[in-house]
Amino acid sequence: MELQIEIKRVIRIATRTGRIMLQNGAETYRVEDTVKRMVESRVISSKKFETVNVFVIPTGIILSADYENETTTVLERVYPEGIDLECIDRANEFSRKFTNGIMSLEQAESALEELSNPPKFSKVIRILASGMGGGFFIFLFGGTLTEFFLAYIASAATILCMDGLASKHLNFFIKNIIGGFAASLLGVILVQFTRWIGFEANLNIVIIGPLMTLVPGVSLTNGIRDLISGELLAGSAKIMEALFIAIALAFGVGMVLQFSLKLI
Template sequence: MYYCLGGKRVENRFPQTYEVIELCLLAGKIMLQCGGETYRVEDTMTRIAATFGIPQSHSYVTPTGIIFSIDGTEPAKFIRISERTTDLYKVTLVNGVSRKLSSGELTAEQALNRLKEIQDADFTFPIYQQIIAASISSGCFLMMFLGQWSDFIPAVIAGGLGFVCFVYIHQILKVRFFSEFVASLVIGLIAFLFVKIGVGTQLDKIIIGSVMPLVPGLLITNAVRDLMAGHLVSGLSKGADAFLTACAIGTGIAVVVAFY
C-alpha cells in the first residue's frame, strides 16, 4: 500500500487506520498534558493523519479529553486527560516528531515508539533546583515591582518556603487549589514575620514578589490564545481554572492580611 508524500510515491508502512488514530491520540495526549495550546494539539493531530493519506480527520480537544475520528472508516475514539502539568520541552519534542513524519524521516512505527519514550521520560528539574529557582525569581520579582534591596532576602526566603509547601502538599493531598492556598498562606505569614521583627520593610512588595512563582501564567496565556483561535470551550475552562487558582492564592494572602 502506498501514499503520496511530497510528490513522491512512498510505501505505507503503517496501513492500519486504528494504528494511525492511536498515533494521533498519543501525540495529542502528551501535548495536552504538558501545557500545549488546544489549536496546536488539533493541528498536530491533523497533520499526522494527513501524512498517512487521511486528509479528512476531525478532532475535538478540551482540557480534560480528546475526541478524534476519521470520516467513513473508523468510529470516533476518546481519550481522557486526568492530570495536567507544564513541560514545554515535551511539547517541542512531539512537534519535532510530527515534522519528521511529514518529511519522511520517520516511519509510523518509529514515531509511535518515540512518542512512547517521550511520554515515559521525566524531563522535570529536581525539586531542589525548582525551589532554588522559585526563591531567586521571588527576589527578582520584588525588584521588578520597585521593591527595596533590603527586602530581597525576605522575599527569597518567603518565596522558597512557600514553593516548598506548594510542591509537597500537592504531592500528598490531591485536592485542587488547596496547595496554592496553603502556600500563599505560608508566604503571607513569613512576610508578616519578617516585617514584624524589622528584617523586612515593605510587606506588600515582599508578598507580591513571593507569590509570583505560584501564578498560573501559562494557563492564562493558553486561555487567551485559545479564545482568540475560536476554541471557546477550552478557553473558558482554562480561564476558569486560572481564575480559581488566583482566588486560592489571594484567599491565603487575604487571611493573613485580615489578621494583620
C-alpha cells in the same frame, strides 16, 4: 485485521502526542492542529485518511477519522499536570518528524515512550530557580535588597511546599489556597524576624514574590489565545480556571493577613 491495527496505531500515536502537549499546558488550537496533521500525513496501504476531525478541550481529546468509508473514533482523557514548555517543544519536534515521514510507526512509538518520561530538573535546581523568579520580581515594585532576600527565601519555600502537595492529589482550588496561605505566612514570619534583628521590609512587596511563582499567567494567556483562535469553549474554560486559581490564592493570603495585620 492488520489494516485496522495500523490505523489504530497511527491514531494512538497522534492522540498520545496531543495528550502530552495538553497536560503540559499547550494551547488547545495547537493540540488540535498537531493531532490532525499527524493523522492526515500517514499513508496506509497507499491511501490516506479521508476525513479527520479533532475536538480538544482542556481535559480531553476526541478524534474521528474516516478510512475507506469506515469511521474510527477515540477519546483520550487528559489530566493537566501544570506548565512544562520543554515537554511541549519536544512533542512539537516529534510531531514534525512524524508528519514529514522521517520515522516509522515503530520508531514513533519508541520515541513517544521517551516523550512520556522527559528528563526533569532536580528539586534543588527548581527551588533555587523559583527563589530567583520570585525574588527578582519584587524589583519591579521598587523592592530593596533586603526584600529581595526575603522574597527569595519565601518563594523557594513556597515551591517546596507545593511540590510536597503534588503527591496528595488535591484539587487545584484547595492546592492554591494552601499555596497562597504558605506564601503570605512565610512573608509575615520573615518580615517579623527581619524587624526583630533591626532591618525594615515592606510586607506587601515580600509577599508579591512567592505569589508570582503561583499566578496562572500562562493559563490566562493560553485561554485568550484560544478565544482569539475561535476555540470559545476551551478558551473560556482556561480563563475560568485561571480566575479560580487567582481567587484561591487571594483567599489563602487573606486568611493570613486577616490575623496578622494587627501584629505587623
